[in-house]
Structures are given as structure tokens and as C-alpha cells.
Amino acid sequence: MVYVNLVRSCLRTYGLLCLGVxxxxxxxxxxxxVKSTRTFTRKRYVITHPPAKFQLIDTxxxxxxxxxxxxxxGNRSLRDIMV
Numbered sequence: 098m099v100y101v102n103l104v105r106s107c108l109r110t111y112g113l114l115c116l117g118v119x120x121x122x123x124x125x126x127x128x129x130x131v132k133s134t135r136t137f138t139r140k141r142y143v144i145t146h147p148p149a150k151f152q153l154i155d156t157x158x159x160x161x162x163x164x165x166x167x168x169x170x171g172n173r174s175l176r177d178i179m180v
Contacts, residue, residue: 101149103159117145119158 100118107113122140143160144151 098153100147100151114162116160121156
């Protein structure tokens with residue numbers, strides 16, 4: 098999925114604003130000889146306002162602005178929204 102599609106979906110479906118991507122510094126690398134995945138580090142960095150065609154990967158997390166009043170509408174909890 099590209100970043101612009103995620104932003105549009107969040108805005109249209111939930112009214113939430115995406116601020117950026119929280120990405121692993123060294124994402125998982127697949128070792129074809131051993132047929133396993135190894136991770137060099139678990140350090141992350143933030144990319145604010147990435148380009149529209151920025152490709153998201155499985156380990157990315159997204160920074161989202163949530164208004165506190167949104168959490169209490171319809172008896173929703175913050176945990177329900179952040180799934």
C-alpha cells in the first residue's frame with residue numbers, strides 16, 4: 098500500500114489525520130540460505146509527511162492525530178480506534 102491511499106482511507110472512514118510513518122531503521126532481512134528472517138536492530142525513525150507514492154512495509158507503524166472527543170463519541174475507547 099502507498100501512503101496516500103492510507104491517508105485517504107483514514108480520513109474518509111474514521112476522520113483521522115495521518116502525520117507520518119514510524120519505520121524500523123534496518124527492516125527484517127530474509128536470509129535465503131538459511132530460510133529465516135533476522136533483524137539487525139529494532140531502532141525506529143519517523144518520516145513526517147512522506148511523499149504520496151511512499152511505499153509502506155509490514156513493519157511500519159503510522160502516527161495518527163486523534164481528537165479526544167472522537168474517542169468518546171458512540172462509547173468508543175481509544176483502544177478500539179487504534180487497532
